[in-house]
Amino acid sequence: MANHAPAQPTHAGEIPKPNVGWIWKTFFVLVGITALEFVFVFLMDAGTLRNSIFIILTIFKAFFIVAEFMHLKHETKGLIWSIMIPMALLIWLLVALVTEGNAIHNALY
Amino acid sequence: MSTISTTQVISDSALDKPRTGTWDGGNEPFNASYGKLMMWFFLLSDAFTFAAFLTTYGLIRHRYAAYDPAVNGAFHFSTKWWPIPDKVFNAFPGLHGSDVPLGFVALMTMILIFSSVTMVLAVEAGHRMDKKDVQKWLLWTILFGATFLSSQAWEWSHFIHGTEEGTVMNDGTVFHGANLAMNQYGPVLFADLFFFITGFHGTHVFSGVCLLVYCFIATTNGTFEKRGHYEMVEKIGLYWHFVDLVWVFVFTFFYLV
Numbered sequence: 001m002a003n004h005a006p007a008q009p010t011h012a013g014e015i016p017k018p019n020v021g022w023i024w025k026t027f028f029v030l031v032g033i034t035a036l037e038f039v040f041v042f043l044m045d046a047g048t049l050r051n052s053i054f055i056i057l058t059i060f061k062a063f064f065i066v067a068e069f070m071h072l073k074h075e076t077k078g079l080i081w082s083i084m085i086p087m088a089l090l091i092w093l094l095v096a097l098v099t100e101g102n103a104i105h106n107a108l109y
Numbered sequence: 110m111s112t113i114s115t116t117q118v119i120s121d122s123a124l125d126k127p128r129t130g131t132w133d134g135g136n137e138p139f140n141a142s143y144g145k146l147m148m149w150f151f152l153l154s155d156a157f158t159f160a161a162f163l164t165t166y167g168l169i170r171h172r173y174a175a176y177d178p179a180v181n182g183a184f185h186f187s188t189k190w191w192p193i194p195d196k197v198f199n200a201f202p203g204l205h206g207s208d209v210p211l212g213f214v215a216l217m218t219m220i221l222i223f224s225s226v227t228m229v230l231a232v233e234a235g236h237r238m239d240k241k242d243v244q245k246w247l248l249w250t251i252l253f254g255a256t257f258l259s260s261q262a263w264e265w266s267h268f269i270h271g272t273e274e275g276t277v278m279n280d281g282t283v284f285h286g287a288n289l290a291m292n293q294y295g296p297v298l299f300a301d302l303f304f305f306i307t308g309f310h311g312t313h314v315f316s317g318v319c320l321l322v323y324c325f326i327a328t329t330n331g332t333f334e335k336r337g338h339y340e341m342v343e344k345i346g347l348y349w350h351f352v353d354l355v356w357v358f359v360f361t362f363f364y365l366v
Contacts, residue, residue, distance in 0.1 A: 015239045020230060027226045034218055037365060041195065041211065051366045058361040062354055069229050069350045079139035079149065086153055090160040097164045101171030109174060 026068040033061050148344045152351045155313075159355050162306045163362050169298050186276045192295040194364045200267050214364050217260045218356065224253030225353040232346045235339025240328060243342060247325045250349065254318040261311045268303065303363070310359055313352045320345045 037057055044050045067073035072080055129135035139146060176190040184196055195210035202213070227249040234242030271286025276293035278284045284293050292300035324345050333339045 016237045018230075018233060018237065018239075018242065020233060023226060023229045023233065026229075027222065030222050031219070034215070034222070037361075038211070038215060041365060046193070054361050054365045058357055061357045065225065065350055065354045065357065069225055069353075070347055075141060076139045079141060079146070082139075083149060083153055087156065090157070090164075093160065094164050094167060097168040098171050101168035104168075104172045105174070108172070 022068065026064050029064050030061055033057050142340060144340060144344050145347070148347050152347065155351065156355075159309070159358070162302075162309065163358060166302050166306065166362060169302065173296050173298075186294050188279065188296055190295065192299060194366075197268075197294050198264070198364060202263055211364055213260065213264060214360065217257055217264075218360055220253050220257045220260065221353050221356050224250050224257065225350055227253060228346045228349045232339070232343050235333070235342040238334065238339070240331070240334055243328050243333075243339060244325065247321055247328065247342070251318060251321045251325065254314055254321065254349075258311065258314055258318065261307065261314075265304075265307070268300070306359055306363060310352070310355055313355065317345070317349050317352050320348065 037054060040050055040053055044053075072083065127135070137143070137146075141149070170191055174190045176184060176193060178184070181187075181190065184193060186192055186196075198214055199208050199210045200213065201207070201209040227246045231243050231246035231250060234246055269286050269288065271284075271293050273285075275283040275285040278291070284291055286293060287300035287303075289301055289304065290297065294300060324342055327333060327341065328339075333341060
């Protein structure tokens with residue numbers, strides 16, 4: 001992406017102008033999603049649907065932080081996959097243990 | 110009889126030069142520097158630790174009964190069911206006694222997102238070799254990080270001391286606040302998980318602030334300028350964004366869901 005390119009070589013002592021538009025854009029996306037989460041907290045009753053909305057919005061936020069702020073989107077494919085595949089396995093762990101928790105609950109009550 | 114030497118003769122002058130060949134260490138895997146790559150893999154392992162915490166939270170929360178307004182009546186704290194987060198975290202400094210559900214957590218989240226932005230701005234300034242801007246944005250990041258830590262200290266203090274009403278425990282006595290063995294909000298494990306998850310995250314923020322202070326001192330001394338690049342700011346930036354990322358998940362799974 002052009003706006004992530006390293007600064008153009010300049011004459012010694014000359015500092016290029018900051019290029020920060022994309023940073024503030026990402027910031028407003030993150031603030032917007034957080035605000036949206038609060039709208040759902042107050043306007044919607046708790047339940048599976050609301051929780052799913054929260055989780056999807058969280059993944060959106062995570063995407064913007066990792067891809068833009070941590071610059072992962074602009075790394076090589078190999079690095080992207082070596083980070084993403086282990087993380088994807090954690091979703092499996094989460095689903096497995098929440099199911100386990102439900103099973104313990106059903107056995108107790 | 111002639112011998113064929115299989116070992117390559119390397120002249121002394123060649124040893125002084127950096128290695129550039131594919132198989133002798135001249136290549137950077139994934140086109141990322143050693144330091145950045147290792148920071149990524151450290152963060153991956155750290156993500157496993159936090160995932161273990163949050164997964165444990167998920168298991169334990171589902172193991173307990175959820176509060177059901179139809180059966181349990183108006184919401185009150187009880188060890189019989191998992192508390193609703195907006196009823197636990199509804200205090201705001203200076204607004205004693207008023208109900209501000211998740212207000213303070215929202216403020217803390219904003220502070221941390223803002224600190225992430227000032228961190229990227231510092232990294233961006235580093236790319237331009239702009240020492241003054243790096244210093245400026247690092248200072249802002251340290252300020253927001255310290256503010257977040259202070260907010261968390263306040264939140265912990267409030268959580269530990271509890272509300273004036275407290276909760277009547279099983280033996281008939283009233284208990285206020287929380288410790289690792291007892292709490293007024295719900296099952297014992299609720300407070301334990303609060304202390305461990307937010308505590309472990311807070312420790313990370315604290316380490317991050319220490320690293321940023323080091324970065325600021327090194328920038329001011331001109332260490333990075335002499336080195337020719339501000340990669341250290343970038344690496345510590347990766348760590349700092351990760352801490353923000355973890356908070357995004359803690360915020361959802363501990364406070365919203």
